[in-house]
Amino acid sequence: MEKQSFIKRVVVPAxxxxxxxxxxxxxxxxxxxxxxxxxxKLVVNIAAVVLFLCVGFSPFAVYTMSYFRGATFRxxxxxxxxxxxxxxxxxxxxxxxxxxxxxSIYFLFNPLIISLFAAVIAQVGLLEMLxxxxxxxxxxxxxxxxxxxxxxxxxxxxxxxINLAWxxxxxxxxxxxxxxxxxxxxxx
Amino acid sequence: MNNKPPEKKTSRRDALxxxxxxxxAALAGMGIHGSDPARAYQGKRPNIIxxxxxxxxxxxxxxxxxxxxxxxxxxxxxxxxxxxxxxFVTTSLCSxxxxxxxxxxYAHSHGVRNNVTPWNNENVTFFESFKKLGYDTAxxxxxxxxxxxxxxxxxxxxxxxxVQSGQGRYFDCPIIEDGIxxxxxxxxxxEELTDMALDFIGKQRHNPFCLFLxxxxxxxxxxxxxxTKGMYKxxxxxxxxxxxxxxxxxxxxxxxxxxxxxxYHYRNYCETLTALDGQIGxxxxxxxxxGIAEDTMVVYAGDNxxxxxxxxxxxxxxxYEEAIRVPFIVRYPRLIPDPxxxxxxxxxxxxxxxxxxxxxxxQIPLDVQGASFKPILENGTTPGRTAWLYEYFRDxxxxxxxxxxxxxxxxxxIEYDGRHENELFDLAADPKExxxxxxxxxxxxxLPGLKKKLDDLKRRMxx
Numbered sequence: 001m002e003k004q005s006f007i008k009r010v011v012v013p014a015x016x017x018x019x020x021x022x023x024x025x026x027x028x029x030x031x032x033x034x035x036x037x038x039x040x041k042l043v044v045n046i047a048a049v050v051l052f053l054c055v056g057f058s059p060f061a062v063y064t065m066s067y068f069r070g071a072t073f074r075x076x077x078x079x080x081x082x083x084x085x086x087x088x089x090x091x092x093x094x095x096x097x098x099x100x101x102x103x104s105i106y107f108l109f110n111p112l113i114i115s116l117f118a119a120v121i122a123q124v125g126l127l128e129m130l131x132x133x134x135x136x137x138x139x140x141x142x143x144x145x146x147x148x149x150x151x152x153x154x155x156x157x158x159x160x161x162i163n164l165a166w167x168x169x170x171x172x173x174x175x176x177x178x179x180x181x182x183x184x185x186x187x188x
Numbered sequence: 189m190n191n192k193p194p195e196k197k198t199s200r201r202d203a204l205x206x207x208x209x210x211x212x213a214a215l216a217g218m219g220i221h222g223s224d225p226a227r228a229y230q231g232k233r234p235n236i237i238x239x240x241x242x243x244x245x246x247x248x249x250x251x252x253x254x255x256x257x258x259x260x261x262x263x264x265x266x267x268x269x270x271x272x273x274x275x276f277v278t279t280s281l282c283s284x285x286x287x288x289x290x291x292x293x294y295a296h297s298h299g300v301r302n303n304v305t306p307w308n309n310e311n312v313t314f315f316e317s318f319k320k321l322g323y324d325t326a327x328x329x330x331x332x333x334x335x336x337x338x339x340x341x342x343x344x345x346x347x348x349x350x351v352q353s354g355q356g357r358y359f360d361c362p363i364i365e366d367g368i369x370x371x372x373x374x375x376x377x378x379e380e381l382t383d384m385a386l387d388f389i390g391k392q393r394h395n396p397f398c399l400f401l402x403x404x405x406x407x408x409x410x411x412x413x414x415x416t417k418g419m420y421k422x423x424x425x426x427x428x429x430x431x432x433x434x435x436x437x438x439x440x441x442x443x444x445x446x447x448x449x450x451x452y453h454y455r456n457y458c459e460t461l462t463a464l465d466g467q468i469g470x471x472x473x474x475x476x477x478x479g480i481a482e483d484t485m486v487v488y489a490g491d492n493x494x495x496x497x498x499x500x501x502x503x504x505x506x507x508y509e510e511a512i513r514v515p516f517i518v519r520y521p522r523l524i525p526d527p528x529x530x531x532x533x534x535x536x537x538x539x540x541x542x543x544x545x546x547x548x549x550x551q552i553p554l555d556v557q558g559a560s561f562k563p564i565l566e567n568g569t570t571p572g573r574t575a576w577l578y579e580y581f582r583d584x585x586x587x588x589x590x591x592x593x594x595x596x597x598x599x600x601x602i603e604y605d606g607r608h609e610n611e612l613f614d615l616a617a618d619p620k621e622x623x624x625x626x627x628x629x630x631x632x633x634x635l636p637g638l639k640k641k642l643d644d645l646k647r648r649m650x651x
Contacts (some may be wrong), residue, residue: 017284028438032500034431041432048434094439097606098582098589107585112442167352168409168447173355177304180584186305187584 001137003070013065014082020052021083042188056116058083059123067131077124084120088113089173103184111172122156125149229243233321234520235484235547236398237389237471238540239287239462242282242330242407243504244490246275246513248461256423258462261469262517264287265488266529269519270565274572276595277537277580280492280504280511281594283333285537286402290314291491292541292556293650295579303585306335306597314541315342317355317550327390329381329402330356337364347384349377349404356404358411358460375411378405398544402472403587405464408445412459419462420455427454433496440587444503455494482521485547487540490514498620505586507578507593507602508621520547533572534597535640537560577645578602592651594642601638612638 003009027047033183034040059080088108095105107113128149132142163172180187209567225446229301248254251263251271252541279283281471283303284295290313301307331337332354347365361377362369365384368449372378385401436446438455446453452611468488475481493511495501504511516535538558545552546560550610563570576594596611600621602611612625612634625631 007193032432044432044434048432091440095585095587097608098587099385099584100389101582109329110443110585170352170445170645177353177584181304184584187582188301188307 001067001070001140005086007073009066009069012064013069014079016065017058017061017083018056018086021051021058021087024048026053027183054083055087056119057130059120059121059127063127064131065122066137067127080120084116087116099187103180103187105178106183109179110176111163111169115160115169116170118156118163120156122153122160125152125156126156128152172187211344211462214253215234216528218418232483232522233323233396234522235396235480236318236323236544236548237385237484237486238289238398238400238473238544239402239468239471239486239488240286240329240402241461241488241515242402242404243457243492243494244406244464244515245493245496245510245516246273246411249515249535251588254533255426256420256646257458257463258419260486261465262515262543263473264472264613265486265519266528266530268521269486269517269526270524270568271530272516272518272533272561273530274532274597275489275514275536276512276534276576276578277490277514278577279581280506281580281583282407282491284581285491286330287311287333290400291489292538292553292558294538294557294577294647295488296651297555297557300333301581303332304334304583305309307333309338309340313340313342313551315340315398315400317547317553318342318548319344319524321548321550322395323367323393324388324393325399326397326399327400327402328384330354330404331402331411331583337367346383346598347389348458355407357412358409360402361404363544366500376463378403378464378467379413382470385635389471389474392480393437395426403464403467403617406457406460406616410454410456410460412456413463415466416459416461416463419457423455425451425454427451428497430500433498436502440585441502443585446502448501450497457496470605481519483606485518485520485523485544487519488515488519489537489540489542490516491537503578503582503586505578505588507591507595509615509619512595518561520565521581523562525566526568529568531564531568531572533570534574534576534595535562535564536576575645577649579644579651591631592642593645594638594645596638598639599634599638601635601642603642 018060024047027043030053031040033075034043063080064077066079071079091106092107095107128146129144132144136144147168163169166172248257249262250257250259251266257592279295281303283300287298287300287307288295291311298311299305319325323477325343327343328347331348345366347363349361349363351357351362352405356377358377359375361372363372370465372380374383381401381403385399385515419564428595431450433449433451435441436448436450475484482504493513493623494504498510499508539561541555542552542558543562546562564572575594575596578595580591582590589608591602595598598616600613600615604610610626612631613621614625
């Protein structure tokens with residue numbers, strides 16, 4: 001595999017997804033101004049799906065691109081984390097409209113953001129093995145199966161499922177709120 | 189010899205009487221009505237049944253020509269009573285609103301400012317006064333006040349639930365009845381709570397009774413029972429233009445428990461309300477069957493409204509009409525000469541306590557911040573209030589800033605903390621509150637008067 005420049009192997013993959021994410025975010029939130037109902041619904045539905053994929057499944061694009069552009073494992077992880085981190089930071093900034101800096105930073109620990117990063121970990125584990133498999137098919141001498149990859153899948157999926165599947169995330173949310181009360185009291 | 193009668197010193201009782209009369213006159217001058225505390229109660233004290241629903245929007249009643257909602261029992265209540273078409277809550281959020289109904293005070297006064305600040309049991313609920321008069325009293329249903337379950341003074345029966353931080357569960361919700369936890373006898377919470385209410389109402393007794401029946405329906409997760417599930421499945425919905433299916437899951441809305449498309453939740457919500465309506469019918473049937481309808485004041489209200497996509501919002505909290513307006517129906521045949529009337533005078537949740545006091549001939553405590561709507565029940569031409577104060581306090585993690593608003597009959601002015609732009613709406617010309625008049629020529633003309641009204645109200649209410 002040819003090792004491309006840092007920009008091409010780390011920045012570009014993340015930037016491509018970031019750009020698509022940004023456009024779909026803007027389209028989703030502004031499409032309701034479109035007067036023609038059919039186009040309004042079409043744009044909003046497509047934007048919603050694309051945004052969801054960019055936020056939740058960006059590793060499929062970013063990690064894979066980085067991998068085949070010769071990025072090291074650390075560089076692949078760095079590139080993969082850029083978009084979820086951007087989304088999380090956007091969420092934190094969103095709530096600063098109402099809450100203090102401390103409360104807004106604590107927002108990073110809400111079940112949705114935790115689940116997002118858990119999903120990213122699981123995807124990284126899976127993609128590592130899928131990319132190795134692809135390399136092996138090209139004749140490279142590489143082990144497909146890896147214990148750390150499997151561990152990442154299990155850990156990521158477990159956190160994700162517990163967070164969101166445990167009475168649809170209600171219990172995780174209440175735990176998150178107990179933490180908030182411990183740190184910030186009643187928030188008034 | 190001095191034939192003059194001895195000078196009479198003003199007693200404390202007389203002084204209080206005078207203060208009450210002066211206050212009542214002053215409030216009457218502002219278009220708010222109080223009770224004459226000196227008037228002796230004539231006649232039989234009424235039974236009080238207050239039924240509080242959760243997140244029931246004001247316009248989801250078939251008697252208000254909703255395109256498909258079926259609420260025949262609430263329609264029945266309205267037909268036999270008075271339906272207030274301009275009823276509001278002073279804080280559009282579960283816990284503060286519930287505490288306001290109970291105490292007749294604003295959230296900043298009773299202290300339950302959001303869904304996190306605990307209930308202070310120093311608060312005096314209207315139960316205490318009823319109990320002093322010998323009423324049998326019961327609180328059945330959703331308490332949902334943060335903190336431990338209190339030992340509520342003046343309450344003979346206290347049945348509630350604490351699962352899911354007091355929100356309860358629609359199915360198989362364990363009940364805590366007078367401190368003892370037991371499984372639900374009925375699968376569906378609305379039916380279970382109604383059964384308990386009917387048991388209480390149906391008891392042999394010599395005393396009048398006061399019942400606060402607080403339903404979980406129709407809070408999220410908006411789960412209807414099998415009987416109504418799917419009844420609105422194929423109905424064409426008329427939701428606002430600005431909605432899309434994803435609003436329930438974006439911008440933090442998913443924390444309201446709304447994973448899934450908007451229309452799916454809305455149908456479930458409507459079906460849950462229709463099921464609730466059916467259970468309310470059971471209460472009304474019981475009252476009729478016992479022959480006590482004439483002497484029973486039945487009040488139905490919602491704890492707050494709900495957005496279904498308006499302003500691209502879901503849930504409540506904001507001072508827009510969809511969140512602050514609630515259904516409010518009162519039936520009390522002895523008092524209401526013209527049942528079936530729709531009253532457009534503005535009333536709020538803070539008026540419930542003084543009104544039930546007034547109806548029962550109980551002196552309204554001076555620290556209660558609402559006003560009795562009993563005069564409006566007695567006479568439809570009674571003028572109502574001209575303005576009232578709305579308040580909302582931050583409630584983590586919901587990104588709604590603290591704000592105060594003044595709502596008059598025709599306008600609304602909202603002042604926000606933080607970076608959210610203040611808003612001013614002409615409700616007559618723009619009932620959907622789509623055009624913010626702040627910064628416009630018309631807004632500039634209206635703002636000083638509304639700002640003064642808001643500041644005056646805040647000062648009067650002790651903020």
